[in-house]
Amino acid sequence: MAIEYLDKSGLTLLISKIKTALGGKVDVVSGKGLSANDYTNAEKNKLSGIASGAQANVIESVKVNGTALTPSAKSVDVTVPTKVSQLTNDSGFQNATQVNSTIAGKGYQTQSQVQSLINSAVGNITSIKYEKVSSLPAAGSNGVIYLIAHSHGTQDIYDEYIWLTESKTFEKIGNTDIDLSGYVKSSGLTAISTNDLNTMWG
Structure with missing residues (x-):
């Protein structure tokens, strides 16, 4: 079996590779480890300013309507009125x-x-009821519409009156005359043809 050995040139190469590998190492500082911490002086100073035994979010001062209330230990008990009778009724509100x-x-x-x-x-x-009369009586009754015949219409043959108790008088509320003289009958309408539309369109 052949025996391998490291000659001068091989050793030179090995040392060169070791130096390259150790080029990024962190030098040992007395009293410090090699782990990353990045602890700054500002953070150190902030921590140094905190009193021994201090706790976060501890209430130091409480005021009730401007008057200081000194906390006892870590709890504060503020009494709040729960009844109207515990308040001063300076506005004079009335009860039921x-x-x-x-x-x-x-x-x-x-x-x-x-x-x-x-x-x-x-x-x-x-209830409302109708009563046909030839002429109005001396006094009427509530809830009655008095109908007096007339001859000035073909669809309407009565004038309507009601009795007003307060004034003791009759009030004419109208008649049922229907005047259709201004209306056009369906028989008088003629539809426009498509030819007429085409002629209008040009």
Whole structure:
């Protein structure tokens, strides 16, 4: 078996390759390791300024309506009113009893009173009916439309009146005359033909 050995030229080549491989190494500094840290002086100074035992987000001062409230340990208990009676009624707001008393004193109607009046008014409404008469009576009745015949129309033969209780008078509300003299009958209409359209188009 042949025995291999390293001669001078081979050793020179090996040393050259080792130097190249070690060209990017980090030199050892006393008291430091070789891992990447990138710890800056600014960060060191910031950390040095934090007091021993300090904790983040600890409340240092709390004010209630401008008055300082000193925290006890890490908790703050601020009492907030939960009832209107715990507040000062400096604007003079009224409670339900006071409002109802004021309304009653002014003569205003309550919901039940208004509903009662509405029910009473609706209950007094009579149905509408028609009554043919040759002439209007001395006094009329509510809910009646009085029809008096006339001869000035072919489709309409009555004038209509109602009795106004407040003024005790009759009010003519109209008649059913229909005047169609200004309207065109369908029999008088003629459709435009396609030839007419072509002639108009030129």
